[in-house]
Amino acid sequence: MQINYDFLDNYTFKNKNMTLRNRVVMAPTTLRASLEDGSVTDNELKYYQMRAQGPAMIITETAYVNESGRGWEGGISAANDDKIPGLRRLASTIQSGGAKAILQIFAAGRQTTTAILRGDQPVSASNKPYPREESETPRALTHAEIVQTIDDFAQATKRAILAGFDGVExxxxxxxxxxxxxxxxxxxxxxxxxxxxxKRSRFGLAVVAKVAQIIEKYAEKPFLLGYRQSPEEPMDPGITLSESIDFAKKIVTLPVDYLHLSLKDGFQTPFANKVDQKRVIDYYRAALPVDYPLMVAGLLKQPKQVEEIMDAGVTLAALGRELIVEPNWVQKVAGHDLNAIRYAISPSDFELLGIPKPLEEWLLTRFRNGLPITTDLGFDPKQPWRYYKEVVTQMPKPIDPTKLMTLKKRS
Ligand SMILES: Cc1cc2nc3c(=O)[nH]c(=O)nc-3n(C[C@H](O)[C@H](O)[C@H](O)COP(=O)(O)O)c2cc1C
Incomplete structure (x- = not known):
């Protein structure tokens, strides 16, 4: 039986007069394949080029807006004007496949290390480390630095506009x-x-307001502004669903074109309240204006799951790991070729799928859950370290910050 999925219908952002060819979005996925200074590489372009023909919109891996915002080696930078030519190649590679190109922008805060910051201490709202043994203690940003960081988000947006992107998230x-x-x-x-x-909401809202101002001032073609949010976090005290929804209600009063929920599972119920059986997306749909564009990511893999989340009132479905594994997901659904969709990755296919080595390493370790890997090429799930060791020992060693500090002093 051939099913005509509604998520293949197009969607128009009415305020921006911008039409998406379908409702499928490629979720932001860090490849860790940029040059040391954050410049875009051909490996990255190849990865995006292979995935640009199907989804309506590709949200890039997150780009740091200032040097203290770097989160890992190989991250992509939007922190300086000299990055504009590379960003332009990235935007046009995505657009050449017919997808809208959205640059995701961020600053890592305490989720980084002195080594990654080449000797500088990580910064955050306060000097409290992430509750994990190996986390470093950050330095609290001063008021002036906070104001500067807000402007850094705005300047990164200006670079995205000049590079020809269709929006920022x-x-x-x-x-x-x-x-x-x-x-x-x-x-x-x-x-x-x-x-x-x-007061805790003020920084996020200020970033949105400043970025919106820059878009208003510099964008000469329709340019989207999206906002990605995690509704809850594991810490106690941590952000709560009701606070996040109140924040989202404020966001939608600003010129923000869509809200993007980063969920572990798109259909999850609140994890802070185990007895609550109402899904997070249902809370959001009820709280947001009818028809306000809501995007959701989280374990969406099969066409029927994407259709189901649309039926629940979600406007756009963002696929993360599934589009790593299956670059032609949309084309196969549109061509009624559902049996050909791959849901697992073979170690022998990493290269074929254009997956840069550092992403391959992450997929085999940090993101191993939720990404089925087949067992060919001697990959034995009972002894995963055998394959892991082979790949990981080829990775560059992290830089020793003490050596860097010595180098800094000398110069
Ligand atoms: C390798 C990898 C890199 C990711 N990088 C980013 C990122 O740069 N920005 C972001 O907001 N989310 C990032 N995510 C999260 C995804 O966008 C997505 O929310 C998550 O993978 C859940 O969706 P999925 O189950 O469809 O993969 C990353 C996920 C993976 C697996």
């Missing part, structure tokens, strides 16, 4: 700097940037 999710300001765990300030939930 502000990364307010996944425990990075914007979320660190919102969270009572990481934000223990007592000035205008912390204390009450209104």
């Amino acid at each position: 502000i990364h307010g999710a996944n425990l990075y700097l914007i979320q660190q300001f919102f969270s009572p765990d990481s934000n223990q300030r007592h000035d205008i940037w912390g204390g009450t939930v209104e």
